[in-house]
Amino acid sequence: MPGSTHPLPPHLAIELPGLHAYAGAVSVAAGSAIGFHVSSSVPYRFSLSRVGPDPDDASLDTVVHADPAWQPEGVQAIHPGSYVWIERGLQGPLPSFTLECWISPWDFGDRQAIVTQLDDASSHQGYGLLIREDGSLEFRCHGPDRAGCLTGPRLAERTWAHIAAVFEAGAMSLWLNGERVALGTGPSLCDPGPAPLRLGAQGMRGVACGFLDADMAMPAVHAAALDAAGVARRANLRAQRSDGPGLLACWPLSEGRGARVTDVSGQGRHGEIVNHATWNIAGPAFDAARVPRFSAGMGEHDPQSEATRHGLRFASDDLVDCRWTETHRVSIPIDVQPGLHVGRFEFELEGREVRYDATFVVRRAPAAEPAPVLVLCATNSWRAYASSPFARNVAGAAHWPRRAAPLPNSHPDAPAYNHYTPHRKGQPTYFAGLRMPWPNAATDAFYAPEGTGFCQGPRLERHLHAWLERNGYAYDLVSDLDLHRDPSLLGRYRCVVINGHSEYWSAPAFEGLDQYLCEGGSAVVLSGNTMYWRVSFDEEGTVMEQRKTLTPPDEQDGALPKHAAPGGPHGEQYHSQDGQRGGLWRFNDRSCSDVIGLETAGWAFADADDFGVYRVHDAQHFLYHQPHETGLGVGDTFGHAPGGALPRAIGHEWDLSIATLRRMTHHVPEGAVLPAPHHGIQVLAQGIRRVPGAMDAYLDFFEGATESLGGLSAEMIYWERPQGGRVFHAGAVGASWVLGVDEVFGLLLRNVLHHFGVQPT
Template identity: 55%
Template sequence: MTRPIPPHRPLVVPGVHGYASAKSVHAGQRIDFHVSSDRPYDISVCRLGQDADSRRDDVEISDLGASAACVQPIHPGSYVHVERGLPATLPLSGLTLECWVMPWRCTGERQALITQYDAPAQCGFGLFIEVDGALALYLGDGGTQRSACLHTGGPLTARRWQHVAATWDGQWAALWIDGICTGRWPSTGLVFPGPAPLRLGAAGERHGADALADVDLAMPAIYERALPADEIAARVALRAQQLPFDPAVRACWPLREGRGDGVADASGHQRHGRIVNHGAWMIRGPAFDEETEDGGDPFAAPGQRQGLRLASDDLYDCRWDSNHSITLPADARPGLHVARLRFDWEGREAIYDITFLVKRPADAKPAPLLVLCAMSSWLAYAATPFARNQVEDPVWPRRSTGLPNSHPQAPAFCSYTYHHAGQPSYFTGLRMPWPNASPAALYDPAGSGFSQWTRLERRLHAWLEREGYEFDLLADLDVHANPELLARYRTVVVNGHSEYWSTPVVDAFDAMLKRGGNAVVLSGNTMYLRVSFDEAMGVMEQRKNEDRGADPANAELRPPAGPFGEAFHSQDWARGGQLRAVGRSAASIIGLETAGWGFADAEDFGVYHVAEPGHALFNEPHRLGLERGRTFGHAPGGGLPRAIGHEWDLSTATLLRMTHDSPPGAALPEPPAGLTVIAQGIRRVPGAMDTYLDWHSRVTDSLDGLSAEMIYWERPQGGHVFHAGAVGAAWVVGSDPVFDGLLRNVLHRFGCEPL
């Protein structure tokens, strides 16, 4: 059961949106669907059929009938809720509100920093950033809001740590920024905290928590006395590295937890808090020093990573009620399914699909072949969860910047886009809509027919079924939750765009190979970036961050990233980013490493050229009759789909040829033994957005358009790998007789035969 939150400003998103209670479910189990709709709709459950480009072959499993409109609001915005505020009816003898703050914006809606304030009738005190960026203090009697109780001081600066304080000694009140008084006025009335809860990063309005802040906070504290100028200056000099040792402290939250939703009060008054809507730990604190080395330990240097990042659009769990449910038949066929909602949209029928995976019953005998669904990567690209509905198949923009939003204030961030105020996005919620996972979703370049996620991966599923292969489907999320699942299989297929992997999944996959298992990799950009999950499997974390001293001129070549120094995950305190940085390079496990991308135009997609025509995979048991240089991996006649595009992988040996120097202290690996390049993926004509990477993931020149390599690797450490080296490899399955014949030979070599 989702934990409820205190009253919170609601936001109604127009249209039809929904998610399932689980991303995957066993046959025979129940699954629920959580829907918000401002119009009537019909809903059914379908198993996706053979045609990846239409819905006509989908099989209806259950008709759940007609449903009336049922709007369920969302409640975005993170803050800290402290139920035990200062005593409501005892007047204060003095007051200081103090914290370090880095605002991500200094314009737009009002932002609260430290408050015991519920407008309009329970207004005690509050430290705010006003709409023009000015620091402001409200001192009231705990009752009705009065404009005369609010005073402003000097302006804050966006995206820079500043120490702020508000003081009141019973006669005068003042506002301070970095130890400088920016406003002072007489204030002789009594100040009562009132009955509102304490909040950090929010204040109360009629509907609950509001005035949600886009800030980084560190060491907020409340004193029942006014700190004088010299003591404020001393606090500024400490840069949040020392607790205030003062008997007048009534609450102090060091914000050093680094994980979880609990916030401890260090004052002794037990004013512990709870983070609502997650926030972000493991950020650069006020004392962060870019030149300090951490040696892989995020806490090696005290004060480096301290504080909590809040965002007014943080949302990772809609907390919607279940509208519909189904208990799947025990004999339900494994496969990708959808809850399909049909409704009227601007006079035409529109469809909204909620994708989920049905697995074999938990006690069923495993099939000879396992196909993994790259759901971690689907989640990473899940921008605009509340995208505006449309009738036509949506085309997702490059780098998954998202579709038009149904509401301008609805969350739109994903691992490739920032929060509304510019904060880096490190988290994705699993109890959220993910319209990018719709089987109808396409991807740029528009008009090419290229897709990712569900639509891309199901091509292989349909081909295996047509060919008569028995196979199981699991999500990589399932393997993360139970890594022992891979021990049941000898041959595992990695499919589509399988970029994001957790370390438990990587290690389980490597262990499967070391036991003599086989890997079929029909993916590019594979096993590149690390993710982790919270214990409830409700939130996924990934961190992409700038390098130390990164050149801003190269920013457009990189996906949106957080600042240097924030690479450590809050869920496990381990370094994030590229898996090779944590000792798990894809090349050491599956033979190839990410080497670049190009997705400007449909014509950017290239093809494979045979390099080793005598290799067994081209000849056993089906002789494909290929000669050196013969092309494949394309539709008949060389048209689309073509395999070599979007993103691709190359061998260590080739990447070393593309690496002309190394950063200080960086080492280059030895190419692995036993690896054969059987085909080369070449893109003769450069595309407008081409980027080629060297071993260190730095931009380099291509080797005459060599983009991908197809390999067979007998690993010295055990196991066998066939790796196609390109995202588009999954796209050509079923469209190219040569590629299909090669895939049959690969499966035969790995002991998988059609029934």
């Protein structure tokens, strides 16, 4: 039921104006087919193209397929909001019962359902425990003779509370943390009615709505009306036990993964999660101090065995799968060259000509001879930054604000969150669905700071692709998901190039790259903030998970700041997809510097002056001279347009060696270890930023704020690893940006490829 292969129970629908689309796969091999899923309120023309060398000139793109006519395909609705659907509700009439659970609400402003078997279209059947718009509790019971509605006090945001709603032969009461807070009258009997039982939603004319924005633990329904002692005993258990006589239903929410929610009462009221929700949250009795901050440590290896983690987080805008039907299917010719491709939709909206591109990767045909070079597309990062998947259509290239802030939405209730902006009520965003539009990944889209022409996504990565083609280098292209699924594919290539903003890496990809290098492989890293966060994927490869949690300076006396993004509370690092610890790779006892020599050291989001340049450090290094003479001497600059103009490579985010980070780390937190410098790293150049920005952040190894060393922001290194393999690392997100405008950097890169056994054809 919660996945795309199961029917969705009746659910509140949102119809989107304009056109929105996604490809059916992140990547596809030449010679196979790819589908597109489109929702459109306007007629449009569809084509498929391999993008050309200029993101601002689509006439240079190669058209692979085109439909000759405009086609109105129609609107496909979205259905956001997570909850648990339980087909078998209570049977009645009921002379007595008790609803109880633990709740930590995130925010208010909308009517929210906690536990209901209720349809608001029926005035004489059903029951429910709800939260009103102002945050106050509401308990409703409907019976043959009358309806009862009891109001309780306002709940506190982001604070666990035990709630019990008791009904007994006309008497209704509400209890909060073991104390009675409201008493009233209701029907003589409660008639549950035919509506399904729902956790985190209610019904309206048979359609799920009123979605909950809260964390929930240990919901249960007792046949008896618990007395004061019984309610107090349940509250004191802190949601760690599910005992008690006469249970009509009890869901400990201890699964920790998957879509099934088990009823342990013996009554068979098992549930299915709709729209994913979030497992492995910090429950009412959770002790975050048990979880080490700066290493995987001991004592918290198996979150499923820790009862204090049991619970489920709901969000009214949860959505990881649009569930749209396929509207177009195109066969990719087997002789198409690997590269970035788009499904292109052109239409007129409000008198404006609009182009909407759905980006995907075409890999080389399986039977074709591999190229010498493999280029990795940072598709995990594109997905992590995909705010406003249903953004309002715009004419021309979209410009995404700094820190992936949302663009204006096509519908006010459509989800807009990503891994850098929270859910509507402030919940941290741990999941990103791949069956969703990602207009931020359009190959011409910009990314802040405005006025620089900079982008961290496909627009940036295209600079390398175009440079390789102009200089006669054959290359293959794969996505992050391809590498996650088959790390052994690296072994077919003389050299792998990590390009752009390659920030999010799964364990198979991380370990696969290390193994490839240990076996003598070579890596060119034209990226910054590289291999920073650990991600995982579900079995189908359609949902990406990461677990960012707040650092001590972000936390306020153990409570989350209002609408803090993107981190959740410390202790929620453990993934629900594989049970392993997530967060930063360096705090999982696996620093990326052990693999590629450098670690993330900071970021900036200012303006055009924010971007710096490389300054030659070791002018005698052979890579400056063989086989192409660069003519660079000590102190000379490169990595910029002529005269030091934009584009300039050093900005946005950058990486430094452990040796340098040690000089910037002035405090080692308790329980942490500062790693030793790596042997054999040769620094070719230093990336210098002389103009401080208002949003600069220089970080030490433990993510603490520190100062730059005279503007040193990045290091360009060559490393023959003692464990095997060779690495050239440019240390900055903008490294590819200058290719094509800086001939000297181009010569240096040609020398690197030559040294790694790659020649132009």
